[in-house]
Amino acid sequence: MIVAEGLRKRFGELVAVAEVSLRAEDGQITGLLGPNGAGKTTTLRLLYGLMKPDHGTVQIDEVDVVAAPLAAQARVGVLPDAHGLYPRLSAREHVRYFGELQGLRGDALEQRISTLVERLDMRGIVDRRAQGFSQGERMKVSLARALVHGPNNVILDEPTNGLDVMSTRAMRKLIRGLRDEGKCVLFSSHVMQEVSALCDVIVIVADGRVVARGTPDELRELSGHRDLEDAFVKLTGVESVESLSAAGGQAP
Amino acid sequence: MRIVLRKELLDGVRDRRALFSALLYPLLGPLLSGLLFGFMADKQRDAAEVPVPIVGQERAPELVGWLEGHGVELVDAPEDPRAAVSEGEVPFVLSVPEGFGENLARGTPAQLELIVDGSRNDSRAAVGHIQRLLEYYGHDIASRRLLARGIDPEVVRPVVVAQVEVASEQELAASVFAFVPMFVLMATFIGGMQLAVDATAGERERGSLEPLLLNPVPRSAIVVGKWLAAVVFALGCVILTLLCCVFVLEYTPVRDLGLSLDLTALALVGVLLAAAPMALMASALQILVASFARSFKEAQTYISLLVFVPMVPALIGMMTGLERTIGALLIPGVGQQIVVERVFGGEAVGALDFVLPMLSAIAVAAACVWLTAWMFRRESVVFGR
Numbered sequence: 001m002i003v004a005e006g007l008r009k010r011f012g013e014l015v016a017v018a019e020v021s022l023r024a025e026d027g028q029i030t031g032l033l034g035p036n037g038a039g040k041t042t043t044l045r046l047l048y049g050l051m052k053p054d055h056g057t058v059q060i061d062e063v064d065v066v067a068a069p070l071a072a073q074a075r076v077g078v079l080p081d082a083h084g085l086y087p088r089l090s091a092r093e094h095v096r097y098f099g100e101l102q103g104l105r106g107d108a109l110e111q112r113i114s115t116l117v118e119r120l121d122m123r124g125i126v127d128r129r130a131q132g133f134s135q136g137e138r139m140k141v142s143l144a145r146a147l148v149h150g151p152n153n154v155i156l157d158e159p160t161n162g163l164d165v166m167s168t169r170a171m172r173k174l175i176r177g178l179r180d181e182g183k184c185v186l187f188s189s190h191v192m193q194e195v196s197a198l199c200d201v202i203v204i205v206a207d208g209r210v211v212a213r214g215t216p217d218e219l220r221e222l223s224g225h226r227d228l229e230d231a232f233v234k235l236t237g238v239e240s241v242e243s244l245s246a247a248g249g250q251a252p
Numbered sequence: 253m254r255i256v257l258r259k260e261l262l263d264g265v266r267d268r269r270a271l272f273s274a275l276l277y278p279l280l281g282p283l284l285s286g287l288l289f290g291f292m293a294d295k296q297r298d299a300a301e302v303p304v305p306i307v308g309q310e311r312a313p314e315l316v317g318w319l320e321g322h323g324v325e326l327v328d329a330p331e332d333p334r335a336a337v338s339e340g341e342v343p344f345v346l347s348v349p350e351g352f353g354e355n356l357a358r359g360t361p362a363q364l365e366l367i368v369d370g371s372r373n374d375s376r377a378a379v380g381h382i383q384r385l386l387e388y389y390g391h392d393i394a395s396r397r398l399l400a401r402g403i404d405p406e407v408v409r410p411v412v413v414a415q416v417e418v419a420s421e422q423e424l425a426a427s428v429f430a431f432v433p434m435f436v437l438m439a440t441f442i443g444g445m446q447l448a449v450d451a452t453a454g455e456r457e458r459g460s461l462e463p464l465l466l467n468p469v470p471r472s473a474i475v476v477g478k479w480l481a482a483v484v485f486a487l488g489c490v491i492l493t494l495l496c497c498v499f500v501l502e503y504t505p506v507r508d509l510g511l512s513l514d515l516t517a518l519a520l521v522g523v524l525l526a527a528a529p530m531a532l533m534a535s536a537l538q539i540l541v542a543s544f545a546r547s548f549k550e551a552q553t554y555i556s557l558l559v560f561v562p563m564v565p566a567l568i569g570m571m572t573g574l575e576r577t578i579g580a581l582l583i584p585g586v587g588q589q590i591v592v593e594r595v596f597g598g599e600a601v602g603a604l605d606f607v608l609p610m611l612s613a614i615a616v617a618a619a620c621v622w623l624t625a626w627m628f629r630r631e632s633v634v635f636g637r
Binding site: 080 | 255256259262263266267458459460461462463464465466467468469470631634635
């Protein structure tokens with residue numbers, strides 16, 4: 001479970017996150033939806049503790065992220081915005097490295113790696129070096145290393161960005177699978193279809209603030225629009241042409 | 253920390269560029285200079301064996317006899333001596349003008365001509381050799397004439413300059429081989445260079461830093477792991493460089509320069525011991541500087557400039573020699589240079605000589621690693637500015 005209250009983060013003059021509170025429950029998929037530049041990535045970084053909030057608190061399974069970042073990070077698997085690979089390591093070595101850093105050793109680690117290889121359908125690439133991996137393959141490796149320690153909470157920053165249809169489907173299946181295991185899944189996206197297809201709860205952010213939250217149905221009701229895309233536009237209050245294309249234009 | 257170290261080493265070993273600079277440098281530097289010195293040695297030895305082309309042998313039978321008596325082989329000069337010299341066919345031509353015999357017999361100055369090309373470096377040794385021989389010949393005649401007149405030849409030598417060589421043969425060798433400490437100390441900077449850049453600026457540029465820092469591992473452990481990986485590469489480079497230097501000194505014509513270095517295993521261990529703290533410091537400096545840089549390229553530029561750090565004391569050491577004082581020993585880089593020079597020179601080296609530079613180098617290394625760890629905790633550094 002991830003609970004954030006009153007988060008605020010400034011970079012110099014720029015206020016990236018003005019006021020964000022959210023709650024992502026176990027066994028649910030929570031979507032963080034917002035146009036580009038709304039503060040999604042910064043919010044997530046505050047949640048997984050790579051950035052410290054100027055104000056507010058974050059708790060992951062009741063562990064305070066600011067006070068005990070290492071304990072909190074052991075409870076969360078993250079696919080961050082930047083998920084580069086080491087071109088000279090194989091997929092297996094990537095996952096093993098992160099597993100070791102998470103404190104796994106020996107048979108338990110190897111077992112875990114082969115489970116992930118099965119689950120993410122990585123058999124073909126597991127012993128190849130990451131140099132020359134396709135987007136989808138890179139994403140699989142990044143996911144495997146994020147999940148190697150079997151965390152109860154999973155945070156994914158734009159997980160389907162740049163993926164083709166097949167990979168996107170596989171990603172959705174994985175996200176649902178994690179939810180069905182009772183994990184807390186929180187992901188960000190600017191793609192409407194994605195969020196409406198997957199999420200149990202949607203949190204909409206714009207200009208660093210939470211402007212609405214609820215199930216897809218509740219949001220439709222709240223905005224008075226039947227179409228979720230119209231609801232999103234209404235709720236974020238950004239109806240100019242550029243914002244529209246930023247929010248909905250990239251949908252597949 | 254050990255996990256990070258192992259991964260970075262694996263990554264580094266697979267990185268052709270990192271391996272290249274760590275392996276190629278020790279092979280290239282000493283071997284090249286070895287060849288150079290070997291070449292010089294060859295020239296010097298050959299100088300004594302060059303046959304002397306001569307014009308007009310018949311006009312100076314006495315000189316010919318004297319030269320042959322001193323082991324010089326005389327050959328007839330080419331048709332056009334001047335052209336032959338300027339084209340480099342022969343290093344010089346000795347020409348005996350007409351009337352040489354008569355002048356000599358009369359006791360008036362007898363002229364000899366030595367046709368040389370002063371712009372040719374490769375003939376300098378041979379020319380010097382023949383000039384010295386001819387001077388001896390002149391002195392010989394002068395002494396005999398004085399004796400014939402009943403004068404002690406010593407009268408015309410009011411001042412005798414005797415060179416007193418105080419350097420032991422090994423010290424002499426060490427001054428010629430001052431390049432060895434420089435190579436060794438530079439190796440500490442070159443060995444881990446690529447790895448240091450790749451593990452810091454490269455890691456961020458690749459976007460793999462953010463996921464890495466998401467693991468429940470203290471930043472200091474990650475930084476120390478990366479630093480130690482660079483240190484391992486630097487030390488590997490130092491050992492290779494040393495071995496190459498030894499090989500060059502032992503098995504190439506450098507020996508013929510009349511210089512010999514008694515490199516015992518103990519001395520080698522001593523050099524390693526002196527260079528090791530330098531490797532700690534070099535890698536720490538590189539990790540710090542590379543973390544400051546905004547991009548991979550920028551980091552590479554800064555770090556190549558860092559290589560000049562060990563060169564400054566090394567060059568001073570080669571030019572003027574470094575004074576061995578407590579203060580100098582305490583300056584990182586300078587201290588190592590002094591110790592390595594002394595070990596090579598076969599001089600006694602005390603525990604203090606090792607400990608002082610070691611302490612200062614380790615202090616610098618610790619400060620750099622600490623600063624890097626601090627930087628890794630800063631958001632602006634982690635996410636790039």
